[in-house]
Amino acid sequence: MVAFAAWGAHAAPKRVFVVGDSTASEYGPERAPRNGWGQVLQTFLDPDAFEVRNHAKSGRSARSFIEEEWFAPIEDELAAGDVLLIQFGHNDAKFEDPSRYNEPEQAFPQWLMRYVALARERDATPVLITPVARRKFDHGQLLDTHGLYAQAVRELARREQIALIDLTAASTDWLRALGDEASKPYYMHVPEQGQADDTHFSRAGATLVACLVVREWKALDPALGQHVVRDTDCGAPADARALRAAQAHPSRVLRANDVPTVEQPGPHGGPGPTTAWPYFADAEALPFAFRKRVLHPGAGIGLHPHDKDEIYYVLSGRGVFVLDGEAHEVGPGDAMLTRPGSTHALQQAGDADLEILIVYPNKAAPPPSGRESP
Numbered sequence: 001m002v003a004f005a006a007w008g009a010h011a012a013p014k015r016v017f018v019v020g021d022s023t024a025s026e027y028g029p030e031r032a033p034r035n036g037w038g039q040v041l042q043t044f045l046d047p048d049a050f051e052v053r054n055h056a057k058s059g060r061s062a063r064s065f066i067e068e069e070w071f072a073p074i075e076d077e078l079a080a081g082d083v084l085l086i087q088f089g090h091n092d093a094k095f096e097d098p099s100r101y102n103e104p105e106q107a108f109p110q111w112l113m114r115y116v117a118l119a120r121e122r123d124a125t126p127v128l129i130t131p132v133a134r135r136k137f138d139h140g141q142l143l144d145t146h147g148l149y150a151q152a153v154r155e156l157a158r159r160e161q162i163a164l165i166d167l168t169a170a171s172t173d174w175l176r177a178l179g180d181e182a183s184k185p186y187y188m189h190v191p192e193q194g195q196a197d198d199t200h201f202s203r204a205g206a207t208l209v210a211c212l213v214v215r216e217w218k219a220l221d222p223a224l225g226q227h228v229v230r231d232t233d234c235g236a237p238a239d240a241r242a243l244r245a246a247q248a249h250p251s252r253v254l255r256a257n258d259v260p261t262v263e264q265p266g267p268h269g270g271p272g273p274t275t276a277w278p279y280f281a282d283a284e285a286l287p288f289a290f291r292k293r294v295l296h297p298g299a300g301i302g303l304h305p306h307d308k309d310e311i312y313y314v315l316s317g318r319g320v321f322v323l324d325g326e327a328h329e330v331g332p333g334d335a336m337l338t339r340p341g342s343t344h345a346l347q348q349a350g351d352a353d354l355e356i357l358i359v360y361p362n363k364a365a366p367p368p369s370g371r372e373s374p
Helices: 038-045 060-069 071-078 108-121 145-159 167-178 179-184 203-222 222-227 242-243
Strands: 014-020 049-052 083-087 127-130 163-165 187-188 195-201 263-264 274-279 286-293 299-307 311-318 319-321 328-329 333-340 345-351 352-363
Touching: 014 038, 038 049, 038 203, 060 108, 060 242, 083 108, 083 163, 108 127, 108 145, 127 145, 127 203, 145 163, 163 203, 167 179, 167 203, 179 187, 179 286, 203 222, 203 328, 286 345, 299 333, 299 352, 319 333
Parallel strands: 014 049, 014 083, 083 127, 127 163
Antiparallel strands: 187 195, 263 274, 274 286, 286 352, 299 345, 311 333, 311 352, 319 328, 319 345
């Protein structure tokens, strides 16, 4: 385990320097929706604890970033306690350009060690990052376009005991789970701009990749978690497709037009008429019931006692919800929770239908005393 520097509760923010290529670099609004993952990294980190300084530059390799002196400002500033995130590989493979090309077995790791050596010299923490995957599918199969370069980073990290974020693996798993067509919006597939770019990210893609970076960074340094301000439950496991194929009860999408509607009088002795949409009524082993009910003008759900939790959510229209003897006017966006031991009733109000969503535990046995569910 590579050690990360600790800091006091009142210390100045740690600086996180990002070096890399166009997949991480900054883009102005004129390039929208194009973003690099380094551009959105700060959105995951508490600014009181971390300050991201993104120095990634489009088109650069580990060699050209140094030879063109893009690394010079970092050499001037890098200090003890800083973190240096290092991601190259996309442009190092461009053998047709000798100013950027690095063969993967020796030259590429040697150039990467220049960054690592400076960080160690300054008591900063270097973190190697394998190159993020390209969105390159062939007959539904994602191709590996970084093989030897990603492996070179892994081997260097192992050999020199350098912290490693395997972004190639994490982003590959994510892309495979998404699939060919569903992954396009995360990359620069922008028809109105005439773009079909499988290397660079939209804002959505850059944010997801930044999430993967922070997720993996937290695994390296668990103390980071207390300073992460967004959830990092992102990406997919390596066996996502196998897990999907093994589902006992497959996930699915249900279209509104495919749900059989049920015309009913108001439940629990309420006036009618109402229309119910029992979504997923045929789903096996589902622990809750989920339905939509429309109370047409004059309709209501009569007062009834509760032996289970139940939630109503108002989609549209207005009504009066009576909970434990107290009346509440309700409208769009309002939600009502009834717990066991309470009573409630609902009456439509005004000229428009009252449309609600209802969620409650899906019990196999009929409710006690023959009480019907709404």
